[in-house]
Amino acid sequence: MILEYGRGRFCVPYGSANLMPRIPAFLSLPSPPAVSTAASTPAVDGAVRGSACSMPGGWRQRLAHASRILIATDFDGTLAPIVADPAAALPLPGMLDVLTALAARRDFRVAVVSGRALSDLRARCPVPGCWYVGGHGNETTPGAGDDLGPPPAPPRAQAMRRRLAEIADSIRERLPQWPGVRLEAKPYSLALHFRQAPQWEEPIRELVSGYAAGDGFRTLAGRQVIELLPDDALTKGHALERLLRRLGCDLGFYFGDDTTDEDVFRLYNPQLLGIKVESRENSAPSAADYAVGSPRGVLLALHEIAQLRRLPTTAHAAKKNMHNEAIQP
Numbered sequence: 001m002i003l004e005y006g007r008g009r010f011c012v013p014y015g016s017a018n019l020m021p022r023i024p025a026f027l028s029l030p031s032p033p034a035v036s037t038a039a040s041t042p043a044v045d046g047a048v049r050g051s052a053c054s055m056p057g058g059w060r061q062r063l064a065h066a067s068r069i070l071i072a073t074d075f076d077g078t079l080a081p082i083v084a085d086p087a088a089a090l091p092l093p094g095m096l097d098v099l100t101a102l103a104a105r106r107d108f109r110v111a112v113v114s115g116r117a118l119s120d121l122r123a124r125c126p127v128p129g130c131w132y133v134g135g136h137g138n139e140t141t142p143g144a145g146d147d148l149g150p151p152p153a154p155p156r157a158q159a160m161r162r163r164l165a166e167i168a169d170s171i172r173e174r175l176p177q178w179p180g181v182r183l184e185a186k187p188y189s190l191a192l193h194f195r196q197a198p199q200w201e202e203p204i205r206e207l208v209s210g211y212a213a214g215d216g217f218r219t220l221a222g223r224q225v226i227e228l229l230p231d232d233a234l235t236k237g238h239a240l241e242r243l244l245r246r247l248g249c250d251l252g253f254y255f256g257d258d259t260t261d262e263d264v265f266r267l268y269n270p271q272l273l274g275i276k277v278e279s280r281e282n283s284a285p286s287a288a289d290y291a292v293g294s295p296r297g298v299l300l301a302l303h304e305i306a307q308l309r310r311l312p313t314t315a316h317a318a319k320k321n322m323h324n325e326a327i328q329p
Contacts, residue, residue, distance in 0.1 A: 059273055059290070062251055063308055068109065070243060070252035070272075071102055071305070073298065074236075075114040075125060077257035078277050081295050082223060084196050086184070091125055092295050098302045103129040107309070109247045113137070113236050115220075115227065115260055117186045131247075136220070136229070136260055137239035138188040160216065160230040164190055167211055167228065178204065189220075189229035198224065222258045223281045237263035244271055253305065255298050262287055275301065 063069065073079055079099075080089040103110040111131040114121050118134030118141060125132075132141045168185045171192070175181060180197025181204060183190065192204050205219075208226050212219045220227040236256070244252050250271060254264045257277035265274035265287035276288035277298060292298055 059253075060308060062273075063305060066107075066249075066251035068107055068247070068249045068251075069305075069309075070109045070111065070247060070249035071099070071302070072111040072113055072240060072243060072252060072254045074256040074258065074261055074277075075112055075116060075121060077223060077279065078255050078295060078298055079112070079125060082195075082279070082281075086182075086193060086195075089124065092299055095295075095299055095302075096125070096127060098299065098306055099125075099127045099130065102302070102306060103127055105309075109243070109249055111243050113239050113243075113254075113256075113264075115186075115189075115191070115222070117184075131243065133236075133239045133243075135186055135188045135233075137234035137236050140239070161187070163215070163217075164188075164228070171207070174207070188233055189227050191222075191225050191227040193225045195224035220260060222260060223279070235263040236260055237267050240264045240272060241267065241269070244269070253301075255292070255301070256288075258282060259284070265289075 075091075076082060076086065076089055079091045079095050081092065083089050099110050102108045109131065110127060110129065111133060112121060112125050112127070113133040115136045116124075116134055118132055118139040121134050122132050122141065133139065164185070168183065168190055171183055171190070175183060178194075178197060178200040180194070181200050182193040182196075184193060190208075192208060194201050194204050201224075205221075205226055208219050208228050211217060211228055212231075216231055217228050218231040218233075220229060240252065240254055243249070252269075252272040253275060254261070254272060255275045255277060256264060257279060259282065261274075261276070264272070265276070267274075268287070273290065274286075274288040275290040275292060275298075276286045277295065278291050278293055292301055
């Protein structure tokens with residue numbers, strides 16, 4: 001069952017102990033496939049907490065009256081549990097089915113917004129008709145029917161990419177000093193992952209911060225990762241504003257688990273509801289409207305959204321629905 005909490009965005013800070021008691025949701029769902037979340041760090045699994053005083057009528061009522069809904073979500077820690085090796089991350093069982101069913105509807109649009117490179121993201125999360133945004137908003141690909149076009153390139157993009165390549169070469173020379181640390185070179189950023197070698201966190205952060213100082217770059221800290229990117233690079237917040245505007249959605253849900261997702265939660269766009277995926281690694285206060293306890297909580301929430309719109313979410317029904325309700329160009 002999905003539970004809702006009352007929390008006002010302007011009443012108490014997210015994560016405050018002053019949350020209202022749990023109130024059972026009006027609709028409970030058949031459980032999605034049982035999955036192991038041992039690789040993630042869940043808080044209260046499947047619980048949705050919400051902001052009652054800033055959402056007149058609640059999100060269910062808004063969902064019932066919306067004409068076109070955007071479902072947007074981060075990937076790691078949201079659709080897929082966090083794992084030791086980022087190359088091994090995959091969506092939870094059943095996640096692609098419900099996203100595919102939603103993306104096939106005329107009244108829904110689905111987007112996956114991640115810090116991963118666009119090519120990597122599409123390969124890990126194949127959903128027909130989905131819009132993919134990689135590089136924290138700096139890479140996009142069109143879905144079906146609507147063309148977002150390429151995102152505006154950051155000023156000095158070519159010079160920054162050349163400088164990133166030089167920095168990447170320099171870091172590779174130093175990696176043997178830090179066994180277990182992995183460098184990920186993306187089109188618009190460099191990420192150093194230290195989940196498998198947390199003992200090197202301090203020197204890694206010092207190294208990346210040093211490159212950022214006075215060189216036109218900034219750092220972006222995540223869950224056991226630190227990233228270097230141009231200081232004028234786009235953010236996930238830019239991406240969500242663009243998706244809502246270009247896709248003509250009057251209601252949006254965004255699910256995310258990390259500090260990079262706060263750029264979306266802090267938009268305070270009345271058309272967009274932010275849902276934080278909680279973890280022990282990231283327990284800082286959040287600007288999100290709601291919270292779930294793990295990627296499984298995301299799956300439960302997506303099932304509830306689908307069922308409230310009377311949408312079946314099994315793999316067979318999703319394929320049938322895609323045939324009957326395909327988005328027209």
